[in-house]
Amino acid sequence: MHFALKASVGNSGNNHPFDVMNVKAALNVHFRAINKQTLGIYAGVDAELIAAIRHVQLQVLKQKTPDGLIRPKDPVDKWLRENWIKSFKPSALLRPKMGLLTWESEGFEGGPNHSRKLHVPTDNSGLTIGRGYDCAM
Numbered sequence: 001m002h003f004a005l006k007a008s009v010g011n012s013g014n015n016h017p018f019d020v021m022n023v024k025a026a027l028n029v030h031f032r033a034i035n036k037q038t039l040g041i042y043a044g045v046d047a048e049l050i051a052a053i054r055h056v057q058l059q060v061l062k063q064k065t066p067d068g069l070i071r072p073k074d075p076v077d078k079w080l081r082e083n084w085i086k087s088f089k090p091s092a093l094l095r096p097k098m099g100l101l102t103w104e105s106e107g108f109e110g111g112p113n114h115s116r117k118l119h120v121p122t123d124n125s126g127l128t129i130g131r132g133y134d135c136a137m
Contacts (some may be wrong), residue, residue: 053076134137
């Protein structure tokens with residue numbers, strides 16, 4: 001997923017629904033990492049979202065005057081994008097007990113034949129969900 005704000009989000013922001021939901025999703029990446037309660041993903045702006053934005057401004061970025069507003073390309077926006085990207089890293093998985101032949105033949109975690117995105121690799125293949133997991137056609 002590409003994370004890019006089109007307009008401001010938060011306290012007195014433009015608050016376009018898609019931007020609001022993307023900001024909440026990006027904030028949730030951070031909150032899960034620090035074991036904090038996540039935000040509900042809906043298009044509304046409420047006190048909980050503004051408090052979450054202020055948390056990042058004050059606690060993470062050490063801004064002197066947190067205003068609860070994220071503007072495109074401001075420090076909070078840049079931090080959310082960088083944090084979002086860093087959260088997607090290939091990780092080692094346990095070998096499956098069944099389907100090992102397919103698992104082994106499809107490369108290694110993070111390799112050129114690996115993807116965690118839904119795709120159809122060839123015309124002769126079904127929908128692929130992940131390494132070694134192909135749905136029937």
